[in-house]
Amino acid sequence: MATEGSGVRKHRTRRPHLFSRELRTLMYGIGDDPLPLTESVDLLDDLVTEYIVDMCHEAAKMATHARRNKIKVDDFKFALRRDPKKLGRVEELLLMSKVIAEARKQFDDGEGGGK
Numbered sequence: 001m002a003t004e005g006s007g008v009r010k011h012r013t014r015r016p017h018l019f020s021r022e023l024r025t026l027m028y029g030i031g032d033d034p035l036p037l038t039e040s041v042d043l044l045d046d047l048v049t050e051y052i053v054d055m056c057h058e059a060a061k062m063a064t065h066a067r068r069n070k071i072k073v074d075d076f077k078f079a080l081r082r083d084p085k086k087l088g089r090v091e092e093l094l095l096m097s098k099v100i101a102e103a104r105k106q107f108d109d110g111e112g113g114g115k
Contacts, residue, residue, distance in 0.1 A: 017045040055079055 023044045027036045058079035059071045066075075073094065080087040 017042060019045050019048050023048070 020041050023041050024036055027041070027044070028034050032040075055076065056071070059075035062075040062078050063069070063071045077087060077090060080090060
C-alpha cells in the first residue's frame, strides 16, 4: 500500500472512460489496429485522465499560492514551465483560438451588415 509521502500514487477510484472514442482514433492514426484492444484504450484513457487531473491540481496550487479562488490559463502555463514542448503547444493553441475567434467575429460582422 502506498503512503502519502512515498511518491507512489494511491490507486484512484475508477472514472468513466471519457476519451475512449478519441483515443481509438488517435491510436489508429499512429499505426495501431483499427479496433485496438479495449484494455489498451482503457489504460490510455486512465493515463490521460490522471494527467489532466494532476495538471488541474498543479494549476489549483498555483492559484492558491497567488491567493485566488479561480484557476487562470497562466496557472496551467506555469505548471508546464519545465516542459517546453507542451508549453509551446499550449501557447500555439491559445494563439490559434484567438485567431479563430477574430475570424468568426469578422465573419459574423460581415454577414450582419449585408441583410
